Amino acid sequence: MRDFTLAELKKMDIGEKTGKRWEGTRIPTVEEIFKLCSGKIGIYIDLKEPLVPEITALLKKYNLQSRAVWYIPASHMKAIMQVKELCPESFVMPDSGSAKNIKKVAAKARPKVLATDMGELTGEYVKLAHENGAKVFVDEDKGNEKEWDRILE
Secondary structure (H helix, E strand, O other), X not given: OOOOOHHHHHHOOOOOOOOHHXXXXXXXXXXXXXXXXXXXXXXXXXXXXXXXXXXXXXXXXXXXXXXXXXXXXXXXXXXHHHHHHHOOXXXXXXXXXXXXXXXXXXXXXXXXXXXXXXXXXXXXXXXHHHHOOOEEEEEOOOOOHHHHHHHHO
């Protein structure tokens, strides 16, 4: 998608393959999404590009700062610290990768929440996160009952 201009992306019909009901659905901009969500729901920001100043400006414009959760890999510590500085009302949720990185990530970023996935989830991971003042959000893989039992365990 990076090779397309915004104008080209806005022309694409992203709903036509889903069914008649969705024909004519276009890709919204981040600002259009924030405007739609303002005062209604929270925002989950899965940061792929370090556009922190631009995103925080939009969060503030639509009064979504305290309703934003930022998923950011811990390898992007500069972006994590930038969010904490520019938008301290938001929740920064770094993905520490393996459990061995939790203490280091927690010491630098002091997150209230750490992100992980099913591949890294263990009892030890959760214990270390809690010992370092963070809860754990788990990105499920299959979304089935067996996975949920494991997450709850």
